Amino acid sequence: MTFAIHGIAVARGIAIGRAVMAASSHLDVTHYLIEAEQIEREIERVRKGRLAVIEELQHLRSDLGVDAPQELAPLLDVHLMLVQDDMLSLGVRQLITERLYNAEWALTAQLELLCRQFDEMDDEYLRERKGDLQQVVERVLRHMRGVSSPVEAPASAPAGDGGENQQDWVEGGRDAPMVLIANDLSPADMLQFKQSVFAGFVTAVGGKTSHTAIVARSMDIPAVVGARTASQLIRADDWVIIDGDAGEVIVDPSPILLEEYRFKQRQIRLERERLSRLRDTPSITIDGERIELLANIEQPGDGPAAVNAGAVGVGLFRTEFLFMGRGGKLPGEEEQYRAYREALEGMQGMPVTIRTLDVGADKPLDKAQPKDYHLNPALGLRAIRFSLADPDMFRTQLRAVLRAAAHGPVQLLFPMLAHVSEIRQTLALVEQASAELRERGIPQGHVKLGAMIEIPAAALAVRTFLKYFDFLSIGTNDLIQYTLAIDRADEAVAQLYDPLHPAVLRLIAEVIQAAKAAGKEVCVCGEMAGDVATTKLLLGLGLRSFSMQPAQILAIKQEVLRANTLQLAKWAQQVIDAEDPSALLES
Numbered sequence: 001m002t003f004a005i006h007g008i009a010v011a012r013g014i015a016i017g018r019a020v021m022a023a024s025s026h027l028d029v030t031h032y033l034i035e036a037e038q039i040e041r042e043i044e045r046v047r048k049g050r051l052a053v054i055e056e057l058q059h060l061r062s063d064l065g066v067d068a069p070q071e072l073a074p075l076l077d078v079h080l081m082l083v084q085d086d087m088l089s090l091g092v093r094q095l096i097t098e099r100l101y102n103a104e105w106a107l108t109a110q111l112e113l114l115c116r117q118f119d120e121m122d123d124e125y126l127r128e129r130k131g132d133l134q135q136v137v138e139r140v141l142r143h144m145r146g147v148s149s150p151v152e153a154p155a156s157a158p159a160g161d162g163g164e165n166q167q168d169w170v171e172g173g174r175d176a177p178m179v180l181i182a183n184d185l186s187p188a189d190m191l192q193f194k195q196s197v198f199a200g201f202v203t204a205v206g207g208k209t210s211h212t213a214i215v216a217r218s219m220d221i222p223a224v225v226g227a228r229t230a231s232q233l234i235r236a237d238d239w240v241i242i243d244g245d246a247g248e249v250i251v252d253p254s255p256i257l258l259e260e261y262r263f264k265q266r267q268i269r270l271e272r273e274r275l276s277r278l279r280d281t282p283s284i285t286i287d288g289e290r291i292e293l294l295a296n297i298e299q300p301g302d303g304p305a306a307v308n309a310g311a312v313g314v315g316l317f318r319t320e321f322l323f324m325g326r327g328g329k330l331p332g333e334e335e336q337y338r339a340y341r342e343a344l345e346g347m348q349g350m351p352v353t354i355r356t357l358d359v360g361a362d363k364p365l366d367k368a369q370p371k372d373y374h375l376n377p378a379l380g381l382r383a384i385r386f387s388l389a390d391p392d393m394f395r396t397q398l399r400a401v402l403r404a405a406a407h408g409p410v411q412l413l414f415p416m417l418a419h420v421s422e423i424r425q426t427l428a429l430v431e432q433a434s435a436e437l438r439e440r441g442i443p444q445g446h447v448k449l450g451a452m453i454e455i456p457a458a459a460l461a462v463r464t465f466l467k468y469f470d471f472l473s474i475g476t477n478d479l480i481q482y483t484l485a486i487d488r489a490d491e492a493v494a495q496l497y498d499p500l501h502p503a504v505l506r507l508i509a510e511v512i513q514a515a516k517a518a519g520k521e522v523c524v525c526g527e528m529a530g531d532v533a534t535t536k537l538l539l540g541l542g543l544r545s546f547s548m549q550p551a552q553i554l555a556i557k558q559e560v561l562r563a564n565t566l567q568l569a570k571w572a573q574q575v576i577d578a579e580d581p582s583a584l585l586e587s
Contacts, residue, residue, distance in 0.1 A: 002254050005234075007202070007227030009247030010213035012551075014265045015179050015200025015222040016258070019238040019251075021231070022182030022189070029104040029141065034096070042096045042103040046089070049103075049144040053083050053136065056143075072215065074299045074321070078129070079186060082136045087114065104141060111137045120377055121359075131206055135186035179240050181230050185212045200242035202230045202249050220551075224249055275554040279310045283557050285539065286564040293557055294353075294547035296525060300339040303346020306550045310557065313351040315547020316413070316473065316525040317343055319397070320359050330393060336400035344408035351409040353450070353473070353523075353547075354401050356394070358383045358415040378487060383416030388425055398433035405445025412447045413473055418457045423468050452525075454478035459507040466518040473547075474511055476526030480504050499528050500585060505537075505576040512542045523547055535559035537585060540572025 034042055061076045082088065088110060095106035111134060118130035177199035182189075184205045199221070206212050206225035216223035222244030234240060234251055241250040241261045245268075250257065283291045294315030295306035306314060322331050322339055331339075344352050359382065387394040401412055414426055430449065437444045451458070451465045454475035458465060465472060476499060481487065483504050486497045498504070508524070515522035523545035528534045530548030532555050538546070539560070546556060575581045 005249040007224040011216035011223035013222035015242040017177035017179040031105040045103045049140040052143040292545040300342035309550035340404035353411040355413040395433045402444040406443045413450045471521035476528040500582040540568030
């Protein structure tokens with residue numbers, strides 16, 4: 001019987017194949033208490049499991065081929081860092097020693113404790129790093145059981161009704177492609193699967209910035225994450241269609257449905273081939289407006305991939321990744337300088353916008369915080385507030401960025417500013433960091449200074465920001481969250497998160513118009529920038545700079561090439577004046 005499972009669309013395209021189930025380790029851990037004389041044995045079991053994972057990850061890391069997705073190396077580094085971190089091992093040792101938990105129970109109990117800390121983080125990207133920790137622990141559990149791979153070998157013959165029709169529907173019969181169904185997948189697992197015939201991935205957990213999503217996009221493999229019931233409802237060898245555009249998984253499809261998706265699959269393939277031809281086409285509208293299409297990156301080594309995708313610069317380099325998961329050991333000036341320089345060199349002379357640390361209120365740096373620090377992380381000590389509260393740490397980052405700017409064009413971007421006092425304090429620290437480099441005789445480059453507009457107060461006071469900064473960047477994800485008072489991590493109110501709410505659109509429009517009037521650059525770097533459904537609206541509102549995930553650039557360029565901004569301006573005004581803008585957008 002055909003049925004569908006809904007999840008989150010993270011990597012576009014359609015995959016059709018037989019289901020291969022990845023076993024989950026941590027979900028069926030046995031809980032029992034040990035005797036005191038068994039403590040050392042249990043600790044040793046965990047130690048051996050960790051060492052086996054460390055050795056395995058180091059081996060995979062060293063054997064990465066030149067054709068491996070660029071995202072994999074840093075992702076493996078994160079897993080190596082997590083499995084070696086004291087926050088995991090010390091907690092497990094304590095649970096075994098003091099509570100007499102068996103080794104597996106101690107591991108999962110410590111995992112749950114750490115996961116709660118991740119859940120309290122405000123930043124979506126950092127919050128989803130919880131999945132990395134789960135994957136690492138699951139890997140340790142597997143090794144403790146003597147199992148190296150989570151994947152069960154597919155059966156020799158297709159399941160289902162076994163009817164002749166099913167054989168006819170799917171090309172290749174039992175040799176048809178396979179799709180992997182898992183609770184979650186680690187980067188190391190995906191690397192091991194890279195040489196396999198998996199045509200697509202479905203995971204029960206994860207979000208748009210989970211590693212499964214990132215790697216699937218980099219490998220250009222259709223994927224759906226957050227399909228919570230997939231592991232329970234799909235059986236090994238079931239025929240499965242993964243619709244990576246709709247975030248839908250169709251199980252046991254009928255012949256008509258299968259043929260429909262095969263047609264879509266062919267159409268997508270043709271569309272991608274056609275889009276790839278736009279890579280070197282200048283991004284200019286019909287009426288001659290040149291549109292800047294930039295990339296959002298998370299790693300210093302992401303630059304070449306962004307260039308290959310057609311980006312003309314980096315509109316947002318999230319530096320949080322350099323700081324996270326280090327057990328409180330923050331990166332020093334030299335380490336940060338090398339990372340920012342690598343990003344610049346990867347962009348081959350094109351500009352890189354480096355956003356200062358955007359964390360806080362959620363203990364991501366493992367530093368001691370007040371007891372009630374995390375009660376409302378979205379509204380607490382985060383982003384620029386966090387940096388201003390630790391000026392030594394902030395100046396270290398500023399000096400590293402200024403030094404890197406000697407090697408290429410850099411724009412320095414500050415998140416979540418709201419008050420003029422914060423602006424003045426920030427600029428004073430930039431000047432102080434520059435003076436410190438001069439005193440040390442260290443070369444530095446000129447940087448343009450910019451502010452993120454991501455809370456309503458900043459949007460409404462945009463003229464103050466334009467007075468102090470060279471450029472603005474609109475962070476639509478947070479702007480929507482704060483304008484509508486919607487915690488985007490809370491599934492109970494997720495349906496109220498509306499990028500097309502009139503209030504949100506008017507704030508965006510006012511910021512763009514104010515920047516243009518002041519002769520300053522303005523960019524959108526949130527999810528709206530990479531959504532083809534809103535490209536023409538943003539163009540009509542006057543936006544000329546978009547920054548997005550590299551994989552989205554060519555689709556947005558296609559929209560740009562088809563647009564006439566003169567005609568769109570009047571329509572865009574009608575949209576933002578409407579009571580229900582989405583109705584006009586869809587018409």
